[in-house]
Amino acid sequence: MRMFAALIGLVVGLSIATTSVAAGYTAGKEYVVLAERIVPADSKKIEVAEFFSYACPSCYKFEPHLQAWAKKLPADVGLVQTHVSFNRPDWAGYQRGYYTILSLGIKDKAQEAVFNSIYIANKNLSGAQDWADFLSLYGVDKQKTLSTYNSFGVNSQVKQAEARTRDFKIPSTPALIVDGRFRVAVANHEEMVKVAQFLVDKVRAERAAIKP
Secondary structure (H helix, E strand, C coil): CHHHHHHHHHHHHHHHHHHHHHHCCCECCCEEECCCCCCCCCCCCEEEEEEECCCCHHHHHHHHHHHHHHCCCCCCEEEEEEECCCCCHHHHHHHHHHHHHHHCCCHHHHHHHHHHHHHCCCCCCCCHHHHHHHHHHHCCCHHHHHHHHCCHHHHHHHHHHHHHHHHCCCCCCCEEEECCCEEECCCCHHHHHHHHHHHHHHHHHHHHHHCC
16 A cells, blocks of 8 residues: 555656656746737748857857757758857958858858957957958968958848847847747756747747647
8 A cells, every 4th residue: 555655656656757758848948929020031930049159258158059950950040140249340340251251151160260260269250351361271362351251241131130130139148049939048068959849839829729
């Protein structure tokens, strides 16, 4: 009888624990529902938008967690990174450098090296010539980097990044927004990814529920 009671207690305890896990995260605690949704460019995908800066030490530490998660994302989820400056002159060159490597089509192979150069090798990449010298290591002609850095295309991307940062009212970096309406509100890097995954699953379930 005592063993039966103990088993019942164990089952009830496990049930409570499972219910707690199933409940997931809470709006207003681990994530915030934005007052106004910013509709993603690709409505067919669940957008995960990261706002970051090369000049942000916390972004450097978060990047491996984000990229490891991004590699496992299914086809219905899209990661979009936006480099912020918060109108800080000392961040502006890093922002322009990001959109330069994006325009040159070498982000995938250069992104990790950029962070490592800044935080491990202590290199300064805040100016056009700094980027030209750095990207020459990846076979990019220095003059091409300089012309791209100051190009109309990069200017446009910088303006779009500033507008997105304002529209989403990004308070700090790194920041994650899911589906243009949920902002992850935890600081721990591993937990940020877990909350983002929870929100991706939430959006996917909502979309599945309204399909005819």
